[in-house]
Amino acid sequence: MSLLEVKNLCVSFPTEDGVVEAVRNVSFSVDRGDVLGIVGESGSGKSVTSMAVMGLLPRSARITGQVLYDGVDILKLEQKQRGAYRGNRMGMIFQDPMTSLNPVYTIGWQLSEAVRTHNNISKKAAKARAVELLALVGIPQSSKRVDAFPHEFSGGMRQRVMIAMAMANNPDLLIADEPTTALDVTVQAQILETLERIQAESGIGIILITHDLGVVAGMSDRMLVMYAGSVVEDGTVDEIFYEPRMPYTAGLLGAIPRAGAAGRLNQIKGTTPSLINLKPGCKFSGRCPLVVDVCQQTEPELVPTDQPAHLARCHRTKDLIGVDASAMFLQETAG
Amino acid sequence: MLQFIARRLLITIPILFLASIITFLLVAKLGIPQQLENAMSKPNASPAAIRSLRNQFELDTPLFTRYTNWISHFVRGDFGLDGQRTNVRSDIWRAIQVTLRLLVFAQIMSVLLGIAVGLVSAIRQYTAFDYITTGAAFLFFSIPTAVLAGFLKVYGIVEFNRWARHPTMSQAVLVALLVIGALCGLALTKNRLRFSDRPQPKKLLLGVSAGIGIALGFIIVFKLGWDGNIYRKRNPKPLIATIGQASDRPPAEFFSRMLDYFWHLLGPSLTLILVGFAGYSRYMRASMLDTLSSDYVRTARSKGVSEGKVIFKHAFRNALIPLTTAVALDFGALLSGAIITERIFSWKGMGTFFSEALNLREPKPLMAFVMITAVMVVLFNVVADVLYARLDPRIRLD
Numbered sequence: 001m002s003l004l005e006v007k008n009l010c011v012s013f014p015t016e017d018g019v020v021e022a023v024r025n026v027s028f029s030v031d032r033g034d035v036l037g038i039v040g041e042s043g044s045g046k047s048v049t050s051m052a053v054m055g056l057l058p059r060s061a062r063i064t065g066q067v068l069y070d071g072v073d074i075l076k077l078e079q080k081q082r083g084a085y086r087g088n089r090m091g092m093i094f095q096d097p098m099t100s101l102n103p104v105y106t107i108g109w110q111l112s113e114a115v116r117t118h119n120n121i122s123k124k125a126a127k128a129r130a131v132e133l134l135a136l137v138g139i140p141q142s143s144k145r146v147d148a149f150p151h152e153f154s155g156g157m158r159q160r161v162m163i164a165m166a167m168a169n170n171p172d173l174l175i176a177d178e179p180t181t182a183l184d185v186t187v188q189a190q191i192l193e194t195l196e197r198i199q200a201e202s203g204i205g206i207i208l209i210t211h212d213l214g215v216v217a218g219m220s221d222r223m224l225v226m227y228a229g230s231v232v233e234d235g236t237v238d239e240i241f242y243e244p245r246m247p248y249t250a251g252l253l254g255a256i257p258r259a260g261a262a263g264r265l266n267q268i269k270g271t272t273p274s275l276i277n278l279k280p281g282c283k284f285s286g287r288c289p290l291v292v293d294v295c296q297q298t299e300p301e302l303v304p305t306d307q308p309a310h311l312a313r314c315h316r317t318k319d320l321i322g323v324d325a326s327a328m329f330l331q332e333t334a335g
Numbered sequence: 336m337l338q339f340i341a342r343r344l345l346i347t348i349p350i351l352f353l354a355s356i357i358t359f360l361l362v363a364k365l366g367i368p369q370q371l372e373n374a375m376s377k378p379n380a381s382p383a384a385i386r387s388l389r390n391q392f393e394l395d396t397p398l399f400t401r402y403t404n405w406i407s408h409f410v411r412g413d414f415g416l417d418g419q420r421t422n423v424r425s426d427i428w429r430a431i432q433v434t435l436r437l438l439v440f441a442q443i444m445s446v447l448l449g450i451a452v453g454l455v456s457a458i459r460q461y462t463a464f465d466y467i468t469t470g471a472a473f474l475f476f477s478i479p480t481a482v483l484a485g486f487l488k489v490y491g492i493v494e495f496n497r498w499a500r501h502p503t504m505s506q507a508v509l510v511a512l513l514v515i516g517a518l519c520g521l522a523l524t525k526n527r528l529r530f531s532d533r534p535q536p537k538k539l540l541l542g543v544s545a546g547i548g549i550a551l552g553f554i555i556v557f558k559l560g561w562d563g564n565i566y567r568k569r570n571p572k573p574l575i576a577t578i579g580q581a582s583d584r585p586p587a588e589f590f591s592r593m594l595d596y597f598w599h600l601l602g603p604s605l606t607l608i609l610v611g612f613a614g615y616s617r618y619m620r621a622s623m624l625d626t627l628s629s630d631y632v633r634t635a636r637s638k639g640v641s642e643g644k645v646i647f648k649h650a651f652r653n654a655l656i657p658l659t660t661a662v663a664l665d666f667g668a669l670l671s672g673a674i675i676t677e678r679i680f681s682w683k684g685m686g687t688f689f690s691e692a693l694n695l696r697e698p699k700p701l702m703a704f705v706m707i708t709a710v711m712v713v714l715f716n717v718v719a720d721v722l723y724a725r726l727d728p729r730i731r732l733d
Contacts, residue, residue, distance in 0.1 A: 087639030102631040
């Protein structure tokens with residue numbers, strides 16, 4: 001039994017213009033010690049998926065499917081029981097550390113709150129734990145810095161505080177939603193290094209959500225590629241990076257700038273489809289260089305490819321074997 | 336902090352000095368006082384009387400001397416005499432006491448009501464409560480105070496007093512009360528009225544009928560209770576006063592005197608509370624919605640903190656910061672009185688003091704009024720800054 005198993009998760013939001021189908025039929029699992037990467041562009045449903053797992057979606061969201069945590073379907077729990085998981089057995093860090101901490105309370109207060117919410121301990125003991133946590137994420141002079149306010153910290157330091165807060169109750173699962181997107185590159189590396197060290201020390205499972213393929217390549221074992229609310233490719237990082245079986249993934253990989261490469265950068269033309277009133281067929285068909293009639297009529301299933309643990313959602317998977325698909329996008333751009 | 340306050344208070348001196356010059360010039364150019372004009376327009380006006388009046392108002396003194404005369408006395412607390420040779424300081428002090436009694440109460444009530452309503456309508460955004468309070472706030476915010484005060488006085492208080500004596504009401508009033516009851520009942524249901532997955536007409540209907548039921552019950556109980564009411568038989572006076580800040584001869588006993596004050600306070604303060612609540616509730620709602628959707632509130636939720644604590648410790652605490660400064664500034668403007676409301680309910684407060692002084696073009700009372708108001712506004716600006724810094728650690732004063 002996996003630590004976290006998500007089965008057929010669907011999330012939609014009723015709005016004035018219609019129902020937004022933000023996440024459709026997403027399934028994956030994470031174990032202790034795993035790092036699962038989820039990549040995809042903005043609006044692909046990565047964050048909504050993680051918020052659904054955490055239980056942070058607004059009440060207007062319609063959620064179906066199962067989220068099994070140690071075998072318990074936490075979607076079916078009452079609010080109060082659900083709160084016992086959040087911040088206790090699973091922690092989450094967010095994209096923008098500059099605004100993710102409450103400006104009017106000290107770092108120590110906010111860390112203590114995380115500890116005291118789930119443990120019946122004294123304020124003093126919680127504060128001692130806060131100092132310990134700050135030291136854990138590599139903040140120097142933690143016993144002094146614990147009384148500082150968030151605005152006295154830099155972005156990278158604040159993200160460390162967020163990691164400390166998520167780790168406050170030794171969770172088994174950490175969801176990192178674009179943890180380095182808002183930080184500059186040197187700080188990014190430090191934060192990722194901190195995450196890796198904590199993971200090695202505590203053996204937790206991590207879901208790493210990002211649109212930075214480099215981050216995923218460096219940290220994850222398995223990865224999911226999401227597009228327009230559903231998983232389009234699922235496999236190990238090596239499989240997907242070296243032998244993508246879905247044109248979208250191939251296009252993304254081709255769009256990574258490489259040192260020393262000459263010529264124009266690869267691009268995927270067009271934009272993601274609206275998630276209201278989705279058309280039948282493959283959601284990527286409008287932008288795909290390999291599109292054929294069947295792509296526009298029926299949506300492909302997420303099925304095993306020539307590699308058994310590597311799943312892809314594409315009618316033309318077979319045509320991608322042994323082909324540099326990113327070159328197709330390049331021709332398209334040139335022509 | 337202390338250094339900041341000292342520095343800010345020092346800066347207020349040149350500001351007030353400038354304000355005094357502008358005030359003085361504006362009042363000096365206002366035209367000759369009404370009293371003098373009356374005296375001159377008499378067909379048999381004696382030149383001696385006119386000269387003595389001109390002397391009294393210092394009309395023939397050069398402007399500069401007049402200014403230095405006035406300001407040197409003013410800073411020592413001597414506000415001068417008005418045309419009737421009464422002391423302006425004791426007059427204005429009496430008006431200030433009356434205004435404070437009315438406005439401090441009304442201001443505190445409207446802030447509390449505004450915060451409570453704004454808070455609930457932000458938490459329950461797009462529910463019946465939200466729509467109904469939004470509607471009410473827009474109504475009270477857009478009605479001119481004069482119309483609202485007049486309406487309340489005639490249809491609220493006078494009619495209520497009549498009804499208290501003879502408990503009969505027209506069908507129109509009955510229907511209006513039942514509609515208000517229905518709206519109140521509806522506001523208490525938790526239904527979302529927008530993007531609703533599962534519309535719950537039963538719950539809506541229940542709310543409406545409960546509201547109507549309570550309103551009807553209240554009317555009937557009141558009617559029955561009032562028939563044998565001892566108060567009505569003992570007191571020939573109407574219950575809620577419409578004129579003045581106290582009875583002509585207020586009761587000597589402390590408790591009944593306070594009660595007398597209260598019944599006089601009800602009409603004008605209700606007017607001011609409705610107007611003030613409208614503004615504050617909208618402000619609070621917007622501020623609260625802002626913080627409720629902020630990243631740190633999401634962080635707090637992700638820690639597993641209970642929803643009540645998320646709302647009060649994280650969202651509400653931050654939403655109060657902009658509201659507090661706005662309220663502090665409004666308190667600074669308090670002493671300028673509520674000119675229209677005071678007039679309609681015949682209160683002799685600062686508003687009435689000012690409008691009478693302006694009508695009579697009395698220089699000393701006018702200048703005293705403007706300067707006292709200016710001092711209060713400047714002082715409460717400092718208070719607002721200090722409060723802001725106390726509430727938000729990101730603001731540093733030094």
